[in-house]
Amino acid sequence: xxxxxxxxxxxxxxxxxxxxxxxxxxxxxxxxxxxxxxxxxxxxxxxxxxxxxxxxxxxxxxxxxxxxxxxxxxxxxxxxxxxxxxxxxxxxxxxxxxxxxxxxxxxxxxxxxxxxxxxxxxxxxxxxxxxxxxxxxxxxxxxxxxxxxxxxxxxxxxxxxxxxxxxxxxxxxxxxxxxxxxxxxxxxxxxxxxxxxxxxxxxxxxxxxxxxxxxxxxxxxxxxxxxxxxxxxxxxxxxxxxxxxxxxxxxxxxxxxxxxxxxxxxxxxxxxxxxxxxxxxxxxxxxxxxxxxxxx
Amino acid sequence: xxxxxxxxxxxxxxxxxxxxxxxxxxxxxxxxxxxxxxxxxxxxxxxxxxxxxxxxxxxxxxxxxxxxxxxxxxxxxxxxxxxxxxxxxxxxxxxxxxxxxxxxxxxxxxxxxxxxxxxxxxxxxxxxxxxxxxxxxxxxxxxxxxxxxxxxxxxxxxxxxxxxxxxxxxxxxxxxxxxxxxxxxxxxxxxxxxxxxxxxxxxxxxxxxxxxxxxxxxxxxxxxxxxxxxxxxxxxxxxxxxxxxxxxxxxxxxxxxxxxxxxxxxxxxxxxxxxxxxxxxxxxxxxxx
Numbered sequence: 001x002x003x004x005x006x007x008x009x010x011x012x013x014x015x016x017x018x019x020x021x022x023x024x025x026x027x028x029x030x031x032x033x034x035x036x037x038x039x040x041x042x043x044x045x046x047x048x049x050x051x052x053x054x055x056x057x058x059x060x061x062x063x064x065x066x067x068x069x070x071x072x073x074x075x076x077x078x079x080x081x082x083x084x085x086x087x088x089x090x091x092x093x094x095x096x097x098x099x100x101x102x103x104x105x106x107x108x109x110x111x112x113x114x115x116x117x118x119x120x121x122x123x124x125x126x127x128x129x130x131x132x133x134x135x136x137x138x139x140x141x142x143x144x145x146x147x148x149x150x151x152x153x154x155x156x157x158x159x160x161x162x163x164x165x166x167x168x169x170x171x172x173x174x175x176x177x178x179x180x181x182x183x184x185x186x187x188x189x190x191x192x193x194x195x196x197x198x199x200x201x202x203x204x205x206x207x208x209x210x211x212x213x214x215x216x217x218x219x220x221x222x223x224x225x226x227x228x229x230x231x232x233x234x235x236x237x238x239x240x241x242x243x244x245x246x247x248x249x250x251x252x253x254x255x256x257x258x259x260x261x262x263x264x265x266x267x268x269x270x271x272x273x274x275x276x277x278x279x280x281x282x283x284x285x286x287x288x289x290x291x292x293x294x295x296x
Numbered sequence: 297x298x299x300x301x302x303x304x305x306x307x308x309x310x311x312x313x314x315x316x317x318x319x320x321x322x323x324x325x326x327x328x329x330x331x332x333x334x335x336x337x338x339x340x341x342x343x344x345x346x347x348x349x350x351x352x353x354x355x356x357x358x359x360x361x362x363x364x365x366x367x368x369x370x371x372x373x374x375x376x377x378x379x380x381x382x383x384x385x386x387x388x389x390x391x392x393x394x395x396x397x398x399x400x401x402x403x404x405x406x407x408x409x410x411x412x413x414x415x416x417x418x419x420x421x422x423x424x425x426x427x428x429x430x431x432x433x434x435x436x437x438x439x440x441x442x443x444x445x446x447x448x449x450x451x452x453x454x455x456x457x458x459x460x461x462x463x464x465x466x467x468x469x470x471x472x473x474x475x476x477x478x479x480x481x482x483x484x485x486x487x488x489x490x491x492x493x494x495x496x497x498x499x500x501x502x503x504x505x506x507x508x509x510x511x512x513x514x515x516x517x518x519x520x521x522x523x524x525x526x527x528x529x530x531x532x533x534x535x536x537x538x539x540x541x542x543x544x545x546x547x548x549x550x551x552x553x554x555x556x557x558x559x560x561x562x563x564x565x566x567x568x569x570x571x572x573x574x575x576x577x578x579x580x581x582x583x584x585x
Contacts, residue, residue: 024390028410043319121509191307
C-alpha cells in the first residue's frame with residue numbers, strides 16, 4: 001500500500017520508514033561505491049600508460065612496461081560470440097520446443113534439466129571442462145594443448161543456455177493466442193506459424209534474452225579460466241588458447257603488489273569489463289522497450 | 297513438390313531437429329552430473345572428510361583436520377552465514393520499502409535499476425571491490441571481507457524474491473489489518489511478512505546457494521588453501537576454492553580423486569539447496585483473494 005499521506009503515526013514510524021529507505025538505497029550505494037573504487041584504483045594506470053595504448057595495445061608485458069589489453073578484449077568477445085553461436089540455436093530451439101511442441105511428459109524432464117544446469121557451480125563446469133572437454137578436443141582434433149577458445153565457448157554455451165531458454169520461452173508464450181490461432185486457421189502448418197508469426201512477435205524478448213546471456217558470458221570467470229588456455233594473444237583458430245578479460249584480472253591480481261602498476265591496471269581492466277556490461281544492459285533495455293509490441 | 301508438401305516437409309525436419317536439441321540438453325546434463333558422480337563417489341570416505349583425525353573430535357573442534365575437506369565445509373558455511381547476515385536485513389527491508397512505502401517515482405526507478413545492474417555484474421568485479429576494501433582498510437583478506445563481498449552479490453537476489461513475495465500478499469489482508477487498528481509497520485511485521493515468508497525464505501536459500509558456490513569473489517578477498525579454525529579476521533577455506541586449487545595444481549592421482557570428490561559434494565549441496573527452495577516455493581503458494 002503506498003503512503004500518499006505524509007503524516008506519520010508517530011516519530012518512530014518516521015524513523016522506521018527512513019531507515020528502511022536507507023536499506024533500499026543500499027544497492028545503489030554499493031554500485032556507486034564500486035564504480036568509484038574501480039575509477040579511483042584504475043586511473044593511476046593511465047599515469048604510466050595512456051588509454052589508447054592500454055585499450056589497443058597488443059602486448060601485455062609489465063616487465064617491459066607494455067600494458068596492452070587488446071588481445072584480452074578480443075578474447076572476451078571471441079569466446080562470447082562463439083558461445084552464442086552454440087547457445088542461441090540450442091536455447092531458442094529448446095524454448096520453442098518447450099512452449100509449442102513438447103508433450104507434457106517430455107516437458108517434465110526437460111524443464112527440470114535446464115533448471116539443474118543453472119544449479120551447477122561454475123568451478124564444477126570448469127573442472128568438467130578440464131577433465132572431459134579439453135582432452136576430448138585434444139584427441140578428436142589432434143591439437144595441442146586442447147585448452148582453447150573452442151573449449152571455453154562450449155562450456156559458456158552450456159552455462160548461458162538456461163538464461164536464453166527461459167527468457168525466450170517467456171517471450172514466445174506471451175504471444176497472444178489469437179495470432180497463433182489465426183495463422184493456423186488460415187492454413188499454416190505449426191512450423192510456419194512459429195517461424196513467421198510467433199518468433200517475429202516474440203523477437204524483442206528473445207533478443208533481450210540473448211543479450212542477457214551475452215552479458216553473463218562476458219562476465220563468467222572461473223569456468224573460462226580453467227579451460228581457455230590463457231595465452232595473452234589474439235587467437236587465429238578456435239583451437240588457440242585465449243585469454244578473456246576476466247581471466248586476465250584473476251591471473252594478474254594474485255601476483256600484483258598493492259600499489260604497483262599491474263595492480264592499478266587490473267582495476268582499469270575491471271572498469272573496461274564493467275563498461276562493456278553496462279553498455280550491453282543499456283542496449284538490452286533499449287531493444288526491449290523500443291521493439292516490444294504492446295498488446296491491449 | 298508443391299508448396300504445401302514443401303511446408304510439411306520443412307516442418308518435419310525442423311521439429312525433428314528441435315527434438316534433437318531437447319535430447320542434447322538433457323544428455324549434456326546427464327553427462328556432466330554422471331561423470332562427476334561416477335568419478336567422485338570413489339573418493340567419498342571418512343578420510344576424505346576428516347583426514348587422519350577422529351571425526352567426533354574434529355566436529356567438536358578438539359582436533360585439527362589436516363588432510364580432509366572438513367575445514368573447507370566449515371569455511372563455506374561460515375562464508376554463507378556472514379553473507380546472509382548482511383544481505384538479509386538490507387535485502388528484505390529494502391524490498392519492504394520499495395513495495396510497501398515508496399511511490400513510483402524517480403528514486404524507486406533508480407533503486408530497481410541499481411538492483412538489476414548489480415545482479416548482472418561479473419563476480420570478479422565484486423572480487424576486485426572486496427580486495428580494494430581489504431587493502432584500503434588495512435584489514436586484509438579475511439572471512440569478514442569475503443562474506444561482505446558475497447553479501448553484495450546476493451543482495452539483488454534477496455531483494456527481488458522478497459518483493460515477489462510481498463507482491464503476492466493479497467491487498468485485502470493489509471486492509472483488514474489496518475481496519476482493525478494496526479499501524480502500518482505492525483501490519484507489515486505481523487501480517488504481510490509472515491504471509492510472504494515462504495517466498496522470502498526461498499530467496500534466502502537461493503542466496504545461500506550462490507554464496508556457497510562462488511569462487512572468483514572470494515579468491516582474493518579471503519579464501520585460502522589451508523586455514524585453521526574460524527575467525528572473522530582469518531582467511532578461510534572454502535569448497536569451491538579448494539576445488540579450483542586442486543583442479544589446477546594437482547600433483548597426484550589421489551589429489552585429482554579428491555577434486556572429483558569435492559565436485560560431487562558441491563553438486564549434491566547445490567541440488568539440496570535448490571531443491572529445497574523449489575519445494576518451499578511450490579508448497580506454500582498463496583491463494584489469491
